[in-house]
Amino acid sequence: MVPFPDDDTIACSRRVAGLKSSAIREILRVVNRDDVISFAGGLPAPDLFPVELLRTAAAQLLSGPAAPQALQYGETEGVSALRERIAARAPFPPGRLSASQVLVTQGSQQGLDLIAKLLIDPGDEVLVETPAYLGALQPFRFFGARLTFLPCDAEGVLPDALAKALRRRPKLVYLTPTFQNPSGLCYPESRRAEVRAVLADADTLVVEDDPYREIWFDEAPPAPLSAGLDLKRAVYMGSFSKIATPGLRIGFLVGSPAMVRRCVLAKQATDLHTNTLGQHLVLSLLGLSSFAEHIVAIRAAYRARRDALDAALTQRAADRLVWHRPGGGMFLWAKLAGGGDAAHLLEVALAEGLAFVPGGEFHAEGEGRDTLRLNFTHCAPPRLAEGVARLERALRRWKA
Amino acid sequence: MVPFPDDDTIACSRRVAGLKSSAIREILRVVNRDDVISFAGGLPAPDLFPVELLRTAAAQLLSGPAAPQALQYGETEGVSALRERIAARAPFPPGRLSASQVLVTQGSQQGLDLIAKLLIDPGDEVLVETPAYLGALQPFRFFGARLTFLPCDAEGVLPDALAKALRRRPKLVYLTPTFQNPSGLCYPESRRAEVRAVLADADTLVVEDDPYREIWFDEAPPAPLSAGLDLKRAVYMGSFSKIATPGLRIGFLVGSPAMVRRCVLAKQATDLHTNTLGQHLVLSLLGLSSFAEHIVAIRAAYRARRDALDAALTQRAADRLVWHRPGGGMFLWAKLAGGGDAAHLLEVALAEGLAFVPGGEFHAEGEGRDTLRLNFTHCAPPRLAEGVARLERALRRWKA
Numbered sequence: 001m002v003p004f005p006d007d008d009t010i011a012c013s014r015r016v017a018g019l020k021s022s023a024i025r026e027i028l029r030v031v032n033r034d035d036v037i038s039f040a041g042g043l044p045a046p047d048l049f050p051v052e053l054l055r056t057a058a059a060q061l062l063s064g065p066a067a068p069q070a071l072q073y074g075e076t077e078g079v080s081a082l083r084e085r086i087a088a089r090a091p092f093p094p095g096r097l098s099a100s101q102v103l104v105t106q107g108s109q110q111g112l113d114l115i116a117k118l119l120i121d122p123g124d125e126v127l128v129e130t131p132a133y134l135g136a137l138q139p140f141r142f143f144g145a146r147l148t149f150l151p152c153d154a155e156g157v158l159p160d161a162l163a164k165a166l167r168r169r170p171k172l173v174y175l176t177p178t179f180q181n182p183s184g185l186c187y188p189e190s191r192r193a194e195v196r197a198v199l200a201d202a203d204t205l206v207v208e209d210d211p212y213r214e215i216w217f218d219e220a221p222p223a224p225l226s227a228g229l230d231l232k233r234a235v236y237m238g239s240f241s242k243i244a245t246p247g248l249r250i251g252f253l254v255g256s257p258a259m260v261r262r263c264v265l266a267k268q269a270t271d272l273h274t275n276t277l278g279q280h281l282v283l284s285l286l287g288l289s290s291f292a293e294h295i296v297a298i299r300a301a302y303r304a305r306r307d308a309l310d311a312a313l314t315q316r317a318a319d320r321l322v323w324h325r326p327g328g329g330m331f332l333w334a335k336l337a338g339g340g341d342a343a344h345l346l347e348v349a350l351a352e353g354l355a356f357v358p359g360g361e362f363h364a365e366g367e368g369r370d371t372l373r374l375n376f377t378h379c380a381p382p383r384l385a386e387g388v389a390r391l392e393r394a395l396r397r398w399k400a
Numbered sequence: 401m402v403p404f405p406d407d408d409t410i411a412c413s414r415r416v417a418g419l420k421s422s423a424i425r426e427i428l429r430v431v432n433r434d435d436v437i438s439f440a441g442g443l444p445a446p447d448l449f450p451v452e453l454l455r456t457a458a459a460q461l462l463s464g465p466a467a468p469q470a471l472q473y474g475e476t477e478g479v480s481a482l483r484e485r486i487a488a489r490a491p492f493p494p495g496r497l498s499a500s501q502v503l504v505t506q507g508s509q510q511g512l513d514l515i516a517k518l519l520i521d522p523g524d525e526v527l528v529e530t531p532a533y534l535g536a537l538q539p540f541r542f543f544g545a546r547l548t549f550l551p552c553d554a555e556g557v558l559p560d561a562l563a564k565a566l567r568r569r570p571k572l573v574y575l576t577p578t579f580q581n582p583s584g585l586c587y588p589e590s591r592r593a594e595v596r597a598v599l600a601d602a603d604t605l606v607v608e609d610d611p612y613r614e615i616w617f618d619e620a621p622p623a624p625l626s627a628g629l630d631l632k633r634a635v636y637m638g639s640f641s642k643i644a645t646p647g648l649r650i651g652f653l654v655g656s657p658a659m660v661r662r663c664v665l666a667k668q669a670t671d672l673h674t675n676t677l678g679q680h681l682v683l684s685l686l687g688l689s690s691f692a693e694h695i696v697a698i699r700a701a702y703r704a705r706r707d708a709l710d711a712a713l714t715q716r717a718a719d720r721l722v723w724h725r726p727g728g729g730m731f732l733w734a735k736l737a738g739g740g741d742a743a744h745l746l747e748v749a750l751a752e753g754l755a756f757v758p759g760g761e762f763h764a765e766g767e768g769r770d771t772l773r774l775n776f777t778h779c780a781p782p783r784l785a786e787g788v789a790r791l792e793r794a795l796r797r798w799k800a
Contacts (some may be wrong), residue, residue, distance in 0.1 A: 010633065010659065011519075016662070016666075041473075043473055047468065049471050058458045062451060072446050073442075109670070113671065118412055121415070138668065142666070143413070248677055268538065
């Protein structure tokens with residue numbers, strides 16, 4: 001970790017004083033060379049973006065009578081037709097959601113920021129999985145949360161550990177049960193049922209983050225945890241970044257009407273509303289059968305990439321790495337078979353021309369150093385294979 | 401004021417507990433009927449949006465090789481070509497700014513949120529003008545600022561009062577010297593020089609908000625305060641919402657490289673980055689000579705609207721209202737000549753089919769009740785005249 005940039009001219013708030021910038025991010029930020037293959041980012045493949053669909057949608061929108069409205073200030077809640085479409089499309093029992101339970105956010109990241117802002121006082125306990133999504137830890141820490149990393153096995157968070165932690169009445173529990181970033185883990189239905197039973201008995205707000213649901217390769221994932229919980233105590237978040245494009249920054253949050261209203265007031269002070277052009281473009285896409293076909297096509301393309309990475313690792317690194325083949329999402333999560341520090345391995349790998357993210361930062365301080373996250377959606381299969389060849393060389397040099 | 405929406409299920413953070421929703425906003429939110437003429441919003445005229453320029457720009461962008469990149473995740477700092485363009489175009493001495501001093505924000509509102517988040521601890525003093533922009537008061541209050549409203553005359557904040565308040569070393573001073581929302585006031589060069597001299601002697605960060613600079617009617621405004629200050633202690637914010645379109649949500653913040661870097665880290669946890677499609681579209685517009693012509697055309701159109709409102713008020717309400725004709729921006733600020741509560745006048749006006757914003761909320765609690773803000777950019781001249789006819793009837797009924 002490196003200190004948060006400060007100078008002696010203007011003092012930061014106490015909320016910021018203890019924050020650190022990520023040393024790993026600082027390293028990876030400067031590694032943007034063409035000769036480095038990156039498994040480090042969390043980027044979808046730009047060559048698979050629905051550019052033609054968006055070009056047509058933009059041309060129609062900006063030629064039609066709705067053009068001025070799609071460019072004007074909009075309601076903080078989001079474009080109402082999009083909210084309705086999201087309520088109808090979200091993976092909840094038919095008729096369960098209404099538009100008043102939907103807030104359109106500037107990517108699902110903003111939902112995390114709004115929830116943290118609204119709920120977390122300094123010192124409040126927040127439960128997260130081990131490992132946990134780094135982008136959630138940031139806003140939770142920013143507002144002073146005390147994070148507790150709950151133990152997980154190959155099926156998700158351990159229900160007993162969750163139940164025990166909930167007895168302390170923490171402020172919220174943040175879960176990503178479906179193809180998690182970084183672990184790729186997807187809770188099976190049986191574990192979801194156990195976790196739901198534990199959550200239903202508690203007073204704690206559940207924040208379920210679900211951006212990868214539609215990126216599945218082998219079978220569709222079970223229903224979200226939230227679909228079986230009282231929305232008075234659950235917030236569900238989703239995104240169009242992985243199935244449409246991330247640059248539009250369109251995500252959403254589902255919660256009780258009271259929680260949505262609170263988030264609206266916080267969002268008003270934050271950015272007034274989510275960009276309306278992006279909202280209208282996503283709304284257009286959602287009405288096209290060709291967009292449904294596009295989602296099927298990116299599943300197939302990412303499945304091939306997952307298989308390519310898995311096959312290359314099996315061929316070249318099976319003795320040095322341990323991993324589960326992820327059933328969806330964008331990441332393969334691996335462990336160093338003989339232990340060691342993946343941050344050091346990264347230094348060697350960079351010299352070989354490969355970048356990845358060491359897993360330590362997804363854990364409580366000092367833990368998980370023997371883990372690494374490999375993205376497989378951004379590189380085409382030949383480049384994935386070449387990347388693993390470099391990883392093999394790095395593993396050999398590192399242990400030599 | 402109405403209480404912040406809460407329920408007994410999930411408790412909000414202490415930061416939220418004291419917040420109120422605006423009663424006036426709640427009233428105006430429901431007044432969205434076709435038979436009501438609204439001078440209440442802060443909306444630019446949708447019929448003057450550069451729709452054709454944007455349609456062409458979008459078609460070119462989404463047909464060209466840069467399309468995938470314009471739809472991909474982007475750097476938190478913003479698209480680098482846009483940052484360079486903003487650095488070159490901002491109203492600072494040539495060569496003074498570099499791209500490293502520019503952060504692209506999700507509308508200039510986000511700049512206010514980031515600054516508040518980074519700097520304000522509960523109880524910190526923040527200086528603002530009387531009246532002040534409501535959208536800034538919201539994030540300042542959200543993070544617990546103690547607001548001090550400084551006295552202003554027709555030329556801006558009073559230098560002596562500012563100097564005296566700065567001796568208490570407040571956390572920051574927020575100023576909108578150019579066609580302010582709500583007052584329309586533009587500090588003349590002489591006052592800017594006096595205020596700059598006071599600010600240069602202080603340790604306090606100056607946050608200058610300048611979204612209306614290019615919407616001038618009679619003569620171009622003097623250079624920003626920040627252009628004559630050390631950027632180690634000044635942050636300058638601007639927006640493309642008024643000259644391009646607000647729905648793209650593209651604004652920017654200028655500050656020291658250290659301050660920009662801090663804002664980048666806070667923004668990363670907030671929404672990762674500003675929507676890239678909107679950034680690329682604004683970048684395209686800024687390269688067109690026809691966009692420069694568009695800005696000249698909206699100046700002329702808004703000048704005609706300002707003149708229409710001013711003329712109608714002179715004809716129908718000169719005995720009951722006092723106002724200065726604004727030299728730019730989007731609002732005419734008026735005072736009830738005989739005193740009284742503009743919130744009550746609003747009730748009568750709504751019955752006549754006219755909405756406006758009573759000025760109380762732009763002031764310290766309980767003050768400024770005899771003021772009102774009239775937007776003139778959203779309605780064409782005939783509708784402005786009809787709105788003033790309704791205002792005249794309301795003023796007569798109200799005082800009858």
